[in-house]
Amino acid sequence: MVEKRSATRLEKLWDDAKAASMSEPERLVYRSNILGSDKRVTNYGGGNTSSKIWQKDPLTGEKVEVLWVKGSGGDSASIKLDGFATLYMDKLRALKGLYRGLEHEDEMVGYLPHCTFNLNPRAASIDTPLHAYVPRAFVDHMHPDAIIAIAASRDSRELTRKIFGDDIGWLPWKRPGFELGLWLEKFCIENPNAKGVILESHGLFTWGDTPKECYETTIDAINKAIAWFEGELKSKPAFGGAAVKSLPAEQRRAVAARLMPVIRGMISANSYKVGHFDDSAAVLEFVNSKDLRPLAALGTSCPDHFLRTKIRPLVIELDPAKLDVDAVLAALPAAIEEYREGYRAYYERSKHDNSPAIRDPNAVVYLVPGVGMFTFAADKATARISGEFYVNAINVMRGASGVSSYVGLPEQEAFDIEYWLLEEAKLQRMPKPKSLAGRVAFVTGGAGGIGKATSVRLLGEGACVVLADIDETALAAAKEELGKGFGKDLVHSVKLDVTSEDDVANGFAEMAVTFGGADILVSNAGISSSAPIEDTELSMWNRNLDILAKGYFLVSREAFRLFKQQKIGGNIVFIASKNGLAASPNAAAYCTAKAAEIHLARCLALEGADHQIRVNTVNPDAVLRGSKIWTSEWREQRAAAYAMKPDELEEHYRKRSMLKRSVFPEDIAEAVYFLASEMSAKSTGNIINVDAGNAQSFTR
Structure with a gap:
């Protein structure tokens, strides 16, 4: 049965009836999904x-013990059977005989x-040995905030003992790998009654x-930690208390819309970045706090956090008052x-003879007092997840x-x-x-036939589309x-x-707040009209020109x-018309307006060249399928202009x-x-x- 808890506690979602009908591998998927369904886990x-x-x-047809363990790159909340690796346990145990010691553990x-x-x-x-060598049939390894808050404390060992007694043990920091798997095995053998262990700066087993x-x-372990923190923190201001007040919500977004494109331009010289904005209560509490700068400088602790957010964030100095x-x-x-110089210095201090070349030295996380947090990455989903x-x-x-006292990962460990x-x-x-990975496109008339087809094409090449x-x-x-x-992260609408x-x-x-900026404008919004x-009427003329x-x-x-503002160039594509080059009967307002588009594009191409802004035009003709224009009275008007039935138009244009x-x-x-x-x-x-x-619309 589902056990309900207070709003701050985790619910027990295990359903006996549902689990009873499953195979053991299916129960592993079920367990993983309900654990991953709550980001506090x-x-x-x-x-x-x-x-x-x-x-x-x-x-052989014989029964063998098989380790089913989440494979590389999977996500617990959405994983399915094919997301798990399966390995012979007898072979995994045999690997211990090949292990040559800590300096050789990567070869395992x-x-x-x-x-x-x-x-x-x-x-x-690489987590496989951590599960294989725990001498129990079922193992969970999670990264709950409440547990990592213990693991990342200077007094983590003492706090673990104080909160959990002998039920949950403690192990010092060790990078995931074969050696840590052996440590876990040794702990379990020496502590047969323990139900789990906290790994310093890492998480929970x-x-x-x-x-x-x-x-x-x-x-139960996570809820126990949550309850303990509730009691300890209820009378204490978080992060030393507030130093500044948040700007109103609309003003926060307005500031983000001005800052994010400029930041994006500065960090996209070698590869385009996409941004994400977060002004949630948790973020504002932190960026407004007295301890923002010293805590931010310490970086993150859990390796999973660190790999997504880099060595530390960049605090952008802004006084909301x-x-x-x-x-x-x-x-x-x-x-x-x-920040870049600091990152390069960190690399030089920490590198080994065989270290890979330095990577992008720009920050991933940008913290702005009174405003919130920006995160930038190669794609929108990664930027959002980095923020999470x-x-x-x-x-x-x-x-x-x-x-x-909060303790981040030691610099050398972080680098390694x-x-x-x-x-x-x-x-x-x-x-x-x-x-088009990392590019952001703005498509007007995006819900129509050409606009939607264009969006599909751009999305298919990795662009984000508004x-x-x-x-x-x-x-x-x-x-x-x-x-x-294509995924909700990539599509936004206005x-x-x-x-x-x-x-x-x-x-x-x-668009600037949602994706951090823009690279492509497809100007496609349109109407049509036909009359001698x-x-x-003047209203028709004005509407076309408008x-x-x-x-x-x-x-x-x-x-x-x-x-x-971005200073990384840009790209504008006008959807004009054959009618902008070739006159058509009974369509003076439409043809004139389309001709104006084409000449505007030429003017903008001249102005934009020094800034690497390219402006080009596509001239369609008679695109009937999916077009909102051709479902309007324009269809009847054009048919009348050519003295034919509306259903004959497509064949007329083809011929x-x-x-x-x-x-x-x-x-x-x-x-x-x-x-x-x-x-x-x-x-x-x-x-x-x-x-x-x-031939009438040939450009020369």
Whole structure:
């Protein structure tokens, strides 16, 4: 049965009825998922679970003991059966005979594939010995904030004894690997009644004779720590109390929208970064505190935290009581360069003869008093997760500094983890980034046929996309569809009227806060109209010019402002029309507005070149499928102009083309991708006609 606890405590989610119908491997998946479902138990991708299961050997037919253990790179909350490595326990035990001592422990990782059971392709993680050598059938290794707050305290051994007695033991810091596995085995043999152990600066190991017992021991240990901290900290101000007050929420976001693109530009010279903003209560409590700077300087403790957040964060000096964002911006270059110099010095102090080359020296985490936290990484999900890890670190520092002194990882230990040769080998095995990885695109008319197809193409190449559209219903549907297809981290939406200066400014500010900046503008919002000139009302004329000329001007102007703040170039692609080059009957307002777009693009290409801002145009023709324009009265109007039925239009346009082919939204998207990517890095001021061939619209 589910055991309910107070809001601050963890619930016991184990369901006997559900578990009874499962196989033992399925119960391992179940245990892992319910543990990983609460970030107070373990962070994303962190922790590990295992079960020793007797199974039939596919070769001999005999029953053998098999270790099922979370494989390298998995996440407990979402892991499935194929996320677990399976290894023969007798072979794992035999590895002890090959072990040559601590200085050679890394070579033991190379033996793990030889222990694989049933040809399982899932790679075993370096944590495998930590589970294999615990002489119990079921083992959990988690990174709970409340436990790491104990583990990262100067008095961690004494606190462990005080809180848990003999139930939970303590071991000093040791980097995960074969040696630590042997330490855990020795501890279990010498302490047969212990239910688990806290690893200094690292986390919690628990075990049991049944999966439920193991799970409940984990939850009980965490809840006991939470309860103890509640009693100890209830009358103490966190982090020495507040030094400053938070800005109002809207103002925090406004400051973030100004700072994040500038930071992004400074740290994206070698590889594009995507940002994430967090102004949650936990973050604000820390960044506003008196102890912010000394605690931030200590860095994180748990290796999982450290690998995601780097040696330490960068504190950006800002006084919310005397807010001067211009002064903060002016000071940023020196602050970022000082951080880089500090990182390079850390590398030089700590490196070994065989250490990998220095990596990106820029900070991942940026803390701003009164405002919140920015995190930057190669993609949005990693930036968000890095922020979550630092929130875990904040929770740890709150607890540890409140009952003892917080202790970060020693610098050399931190370096040896960050530049571990095994970690480097793992990084080298990662797939090559997609062509638009780290790029951020803003697509107006993003919920329509061309806009959505373009977004799909850009997302498929790794870009983050902001869908901007005035149609809220279509916008919500497009966001939902693309979020399911590519991941919610990569897709954001803003309701936008491109003719409104405020809407456009707010839309770009929203993008800056969500993703840290922008690299690509696809200006695609459009309408259409058809009428003989004598029947063209001024309202029709103005509406075409408003959306197709003024709207393109407004979004381009805002993009230029953002691109120049970032100082890493930019890319604008206009979706114009064949009609901008070739006149059509009964469409003077539309054709004139489209011609204005094309000339605006030429002007912007001239202005942007010195700033590495490229501006190009795609000219579609007769893209009927998926287009909101062609579901409006425009369809009937164009059919009337050509004296035919609306259903005959698509065939008319196909036959009219030189290539006798229909043009689809995906065709336009392909041209946009070409112009937005490095494939066209030396092209600006150009026009690509995607019209299946129309001699009238030849550009020369």
